[in-house]
Amino acid sequence: MSIVTTFKVSLSLPKKKAVYQLNRIKTKDYLLYILLMHSVMALPNGIQMASEFIAKGDIDKTFLIVCTLYPLLVILTGITSISVLATTGLLIRTIAKRKLVYQLLWKMAMYACTYPVLLYTTINLFYKTNTMIHITLVVMFLYIFTKMILAYPKKKR
């Protein structure tokens, strides 16, 4: 499944068919998708930082910070955040009596972030984000993630 198809299917979440289709993504394509999401999220701030440095004439800083340190920081923060968000899935799956391993929950958490990331990026382009927006996006993520978990049948006794 290509990145574009993966993205289109992610937009269909939390439908059951989309949840099951996304399970079949190969690890290589999945990692590419993670990079894409992080790039989308980091782009507005990255461009703003680069333009500020370039305006001051700090080309070296632009390269060092914007092209190397900042992307690494975004990816590290992003993966850590997904890991924390996926942990909420452990609680949700226990309450909902579903058998879903952390590995699967991690992948699902990444796909559940598609809409929140897109919204965050769009809002960040035009306005400064605040706590209320962040909370709304987290609630949106939890809603999508919970529906994805509930797409699976309950555990047999």
Added chain:
Amino acid sequence: MAFVITEACQDEKAASCLDVCPVDCIKPVGNQYLIDPRLCIDCGACETVCPVEAIYHEDDLLEADQPARIMAINHFRA
């Protein structure tokens, strides 16, 4: 519709699929695992975790792997 474990699993039995299957439809049969097609919900969780790429959806099976599908059907029908 269901996923099928092919002969690549024979004598490997890595069992990664067992951990991820949400409906526990994967059972040990002889020297490999088989998916119970009556229980499989087509979620695809098992396909990507198999280290020997032994698991395919039945629509994607090659002709040479059709016996694996028939073996699973016959075993769990019994």
